[in-house]
Amino acid sequence: MTGRIDVHQHMIPEIYARWLHAQGVKDPGGRQLPEWSSDAALDLMDRQGIETAILSVSTPGVFLGDGTDAARMARQVNEYAAELVTAHPERFGFFATLPLPDVPAAVAEATHALDVLSADGVVLLANNAGVYLGDPAFDPLLAELNERAAVVFVHPNELPGAAADGIPPFAADFLLDTTRAAYNLVKLDVPRRFPSIRFILAHGGGFVPYAAHRLAVTIFGETGRDLNQILDDLRGFYFDTALTSSPAALPSLLAFAKPGHVLYGSDWPFAPELAVGYFNTWADDAHIDHRSARALFSRLKETTPDV
Template sequence: MTWIDVHHHAYHGELADALARRGVTHMAPGVPVPRWRVEDSLRVMASCGLDAAILSVLVPDQALRLPDGPDLVRATNEWTAELVGAHPGRFGLLATLPLPDLDASLAEVGHAFDALDADGVVLPASLADGALLGDPPQEPLFAELDRREAVVLVHPNPGYRCSCTGAPDSPAVVPPPLVDFVMDTTRAVANLLFRGVLRRHPRIRFVLAHGGGTIPFLAGRLELAETWVLPDRAGSVRDELAGLYYETAQAFSPGALSCVDTVAPPGHVLFGTDFPFMTEPVVAATRRGVAAHRADVGAAALALFPRLRAAARR
C-alpha cells in the first residue's frame, strides 16, 4: 500500500517569523504557531512508513486582515513550492488563498496552478469576515476552481470560535480544536450543499478535513431535509455527500471510520494526520488505525495527486 498524507502542514520558520512580526503567535487559543522544518516531516514520514505528504498552510485571520496579507500568502506558497521542487515525489502543494479578498484569491489561484504547479488549494471553512465558504461572494472562485478541476481541502479556520469555548474576553472553557473546528467544517459543508455549490461545480474534488467533521454522523438528518424543511430541493443529498472525499486526521478510531464508511464510497477515503499539530506517536497511531480499517486509502490519494505516483514505485 502507498501511504500519502493529504493533511500535513508546512508552517515554515520564515512564516512563523513573519507572523510574529505582525503580532500573531497562535493559530487558536492554546495552539501556538509551529516552527516547522522539512527535516521534521521527512523524519516522521520515515519512522511511520509514509511515502509522501501534501503540504498546506492556513494563514491566521489576523494576518490576512492586514494590507500585506496577500503578499504573505504569495510568499508562503512560494516557500512551499520550492520545497516540493527540491523533494520530487515526496511532497505536493495545496496553495493557500488570501480570502476573503476575492480578487487577490483569484490572482493567487492563477499563480499557484500556472507558476507553482500546485496540486490544489486549501480553503478555510469560515472566513475572516464571518462568511461561510459557500456564501455567494465566493461563487467566482468556485467557478474558476471548477474550470481547473481543482482538488480543494476544506479545513477549519483556526480562528473559529463559538459559545462553547467561553466568552471572547475569558479563557477558553473548551479549546476550539476539540469541538469548534469540526463544527466549522460541518457548517461549511452544509452550506456548500444547500446553497447548491456542490451541484453547480461538480468538477471540484472537495476533501474534508478530520473525517468531514460531523457530516458523516449527520448525513441521514441532512437527507431528511428533502422531505421536511426543503421539500422542493433539487438533487440528492446522499449522492452529493458521496462525491466528497474524507480524510482521517483525528478521525482514525474504529467508530469514526465506520461513520465515514456510511457516506464515503470506495476510493473516497484519504489518509491524513495533521502533522505537526499531531505528534509523531499520533501519526503512527493514525496509520495503524487506518491500516486496520481501509485497504484502498493509498490508491485514492494517487488518483487525486498523480504527481506522487513516483512515491508508489519506491
C-alpha cells in the same frame, strides 16, 4: 510503492511563523504554534510510513485583521512550497494558500499557484472572516477552480464567535466549522454548480458522516430538493482520516463515504507524533493509505504506479 500519501500535513515556513508571531498569533486553534522544518517533516514521514505529504498552511491562514499583508504572505508561502516540491518532488506536494475573503486577490493567487507553481490544489478555510464556503460571494473563485478541475482541501478555522472556556477550538469547534461549511456548500448546490471541483473535508468531515441524514433533512426542508440527491452530494465529498481513524469513527466514515473517497491524513505537526502513531494503528488500508489519493492527484498517479 505502498507508502502513505498524507493529504493533511501542515507546513510552517519560518517566514510565515515570524509573521504570525508579529501579528500576535501564538496558539492558532488553541494549540501553540509548533516547531517545523522540512527535514523534521521528512524524518517524521520516514518513521510513520508516509511516502508523500501534500503540505498546507493551517488556520488562521494569511488573512488577519484588515488583510493588508494577506496577498503578499500567500505568494511567499506558495513560492516557498513550490521550491520545496522542486527539491523533493516525490516526497512533497502542496495546497496553495489563498487570501480569502479578498476574492479578486484569491482568484489571482489561485491561477498563479495552479498554472505557474503547479500546486496540487488549494486549501480554503471553512469560514473566512465569518463567511462560510458556499456563499455566492466566493463564486468567482469557485468558477476558476472548477475550470481547472482543482482539488480543494477544506480546513476548519476558529468559529466566528467566542470560544467556550476550557474547550480549545481544535478539540470540538473545528469539527463544527467543517460541518457548517459542508452544509452550506450542499445547501447552495455548489457540488452541482461546480462539478469539476473535488473537495476534501478535513478530520473525517467533522460531524458530516454521523449527522448526514439530519443535515440532509434540514436542507430538504429549506430547499425542497430531492433528499437522495442531497445525501449523494454529502457523500460525494472526499474525507481525510486526520485524528479520525479510530475504531469508533472510521467504520462510520467508511459506511458513509463513496468508495475511494477516504484519504489518509496525519495533521502533523499540530498533531504530535504520538497522536499520529496512535491513529495510524487503525488506518492500515491500501486504498486509504495511498491508492485513493493516487487516483485523485494525477501527478502522484504518474510518479507512484499502483501495485
